[in-house]
Amino acid sequence: MILSRQQRAPQFPHAYSVWRDHAWFWGAIVFLGMLTILLVVWLVEPxxxxxxxxxxxxxxxxxxxxxxxxxxxxxxxxxxxxxxxxxxxxxxxxxxxxxxxxxxxxxxxxxxxxxxxxxxxxxxxxxxYAPIVVLYRGGEIARLSQLNGKRIAIGREGSGTRVIALNLLKANGIVAGGAATLLPFDGQESARQLAAGQIDAAFFNGDSATRGLMLRLLQDPNVLALNFTQAAAYTRLFPYLNQIDLPAGVLDLGRNIPPATVHLISPxxxxxxxxxxxxxxxxxxxxxxxxxxxxxxxxxxxxxxxxxxxxxxxxxxxxxxxxxxxxNFLYRNLPFWMASLVDRTLVLLIPMAVLFFPALRVLPALYRWRVRSRIYRWYGLLIAIEREALEHVTDEERDRLVKDLDHIEESVNQLKMPLAYADAFYVLREHVGFVRSRLSGEQRPA
Structure with missing residues (x-):
């Protein structure tokens, strides 16, 4: 049974059809662009x-x-x-x-x-480098183990000097609570106490062994720098250490301080x-x-x-x-903040182009489908009328089909179509006339 007239020929706001098609098309583009921007901004480095x-x-x-x-x-x-x-x-x-x-x-x-x-x-x-420098008072010694029983400044709590000093002393059999007295002095305090003879030795390294401090202490003939003759062994046992040399006279050429090359170990x-x-x-x-x-x-x-x-x-x-x-090129040739802005803009535009332009190729096809779908709906109704007309129908039923066809033709004539689809529009009108001829029993000329 053919659909009712209201079902076959729904009323559309014909005066605004073209406008709505364009609004749908451009609205989709704007939405896609905004979605792409939001995704890229979310993913791109701040x-x-x-x-x-x-x-x-x-x-x-x-x-x-x-x-x-x-x-x-x-x-x-x-x-x-x-x-x-x-x-x-x-x-x-x-x-x-x-x-x-x-x-x-x-x-x-x-x-x-x-x-x-x-x-x-x-x-x-x-x-x-942050060299480990051990300065001591008294007779010359060759190894850290010879400091056992001495008063040794190993650095303040929280300092790298203390951590390394404890590791090196432990490797030489000197531990807290043993014969040696381990004191939490560092930097200037260690230098002051060593110069005054209140301690026997002190560990200095990168953040405390400044050139001025070492030069001041080594001017005292009673203060010597430990020569790490076992430097190669230390670098094997402690992989974070490197072997470096403090050349003779490097601190003061005129007074030849130090008087001989001192082998050091250094993280x-x-x-x-x-x-x-x-x-x-x-x-x-x-x-x-x-x-x-x-x-x-x-x-x-x-x-x-x-x-x-x-x-x-x-x-x-x-x-x-x-x-x-x-x-990169931008940061080499532009001020930092300008380069940062350009760099972020490029990072933003490239993904947008990758996502946005392929999508633009799909939107025209969707637009064509939307416009043609309005025409294809009427074809469904025409086919339904034509199939029912092929059956044995009474004069009353035929009159009803003609009225339905009149309604379709009237609605089609009021359609607003873009000029690019005028050919499909006129073909639809021609097919309406074809179905009318079938209903009236006339033969459409070839």
Whole structure:
């Protein structure tokens, strides 16, 4: 049974058909564009922060001036580096590992991470040596084990000096509570007590063994620097240590201090950061480290630091990329914040193009389907009328079919169609006439 007239010929707001087609098409494009932008913004790396925090070391050590040198260099590009004082490497490491501490990076010497899970941290590279210097009073000694029974300053709590000193002394049979007295002095306090003869020996290293301090102490003929004749053995037993030499006269050529080459052992200081450090900030920090530490010094050759050699912390992917190829084209040729803006814009546009333009190829097909679907609906009604007309129908039924066909023709004539689809519109009108001829029993000419 043919559908009722209301079902066969639903009324459409014909005057607005074309407008609605265009609104649907362009609305889909706008929606797709906004969705693409939201997805890309959500996935793309955020803008570089304007302020970052570094945990350095005590004010009288070598970490503090290094961090402040970074601060001045980063300020050129509008990045504020806040420098926090600390007791040394161990406290720096604990700050990085504590999510409640608002610290982005720190200077950390090797050998202090024992027992700590540092897998979440990354290194931007080694930046300088932190040599272990043992100064003592009295007759010349050749090994650390000869300090047993002495008063030894091993560094303050939380310092890398203390951690390494305890490890080295333990390897020589000297432990807390034994014959030796281990004292929590560091830096200037250790130097003062050693000069006054109140202690027998003191451990200094990178953040406390400054050139001025060592020169001042070694001017005293009763104070000597331990020559690590077993340096090769130490580097085998403690992989984070390196063997370096302090040449004769390097501290003072005129007075030949030290009077002979002193063999030292030394961990390296690394610039360690949390994994969420922005790539652009990583580049700036390595660039600053090259400027601060790249020159030749007492213990290093020109260009030796910063170094991407992996020690206790994995080298970050961004740092590895920088050491391979340097900064990208934008950051080399534009001011930092302009390069950051352009870089983020490009990162935003490329995924948009990948997602957006293929989708644009689908939308015209959907638009064509929407316009043609309005025509195809009438074809369904025409087919239904034609099939019923082929059956044996009464005159009354035929009159009803003619009225239905009149309604269809009237509705079709009121359709608003885009000019690009005028051919389909006129073919539909022609087919309406064809069905009418079948109903009236006329034969349509070939």
């Amino acid at each position: 803008a570089p922060p304007k302020t970052i925090v570094i945990s350095a070391g005590p004010a009288d050590g070598s970490f503090w001036p290094a961090a402040n040198a970074y601060r001045k260099i980063l300020a050129r590009d509008g990045v504020t580096l806040k420098v926090l004082p600390s007791d040394g490497s161990l406290q720096n490491l604990h700050r990085l590992l504590d999510p409640k501490q608002h610290v982005d990076l720190a200077l950390v010497q090797g050998g202090v991470a024992q027992g700590l899970d540092t897998s979440s941290l990354m290194s931007l590279g080694s930046v300088f 390296m200081v690394e610039l360690v950061a949390r994994p969420n450090l922005h790539p652009a900030i990583s580049d700036l920090l390595i660039e600053a480290a090259q400027e601060v530490h790249g020159m030749p010094g007492l213990l290093q050759r020109s260009g030796e630091f910063p170094s991407p050699i992996e020690h206790e912390y994995r080298i970050s992917e961004d740092a590895a990329r920088y050491y391979r190829s340097g900064k």
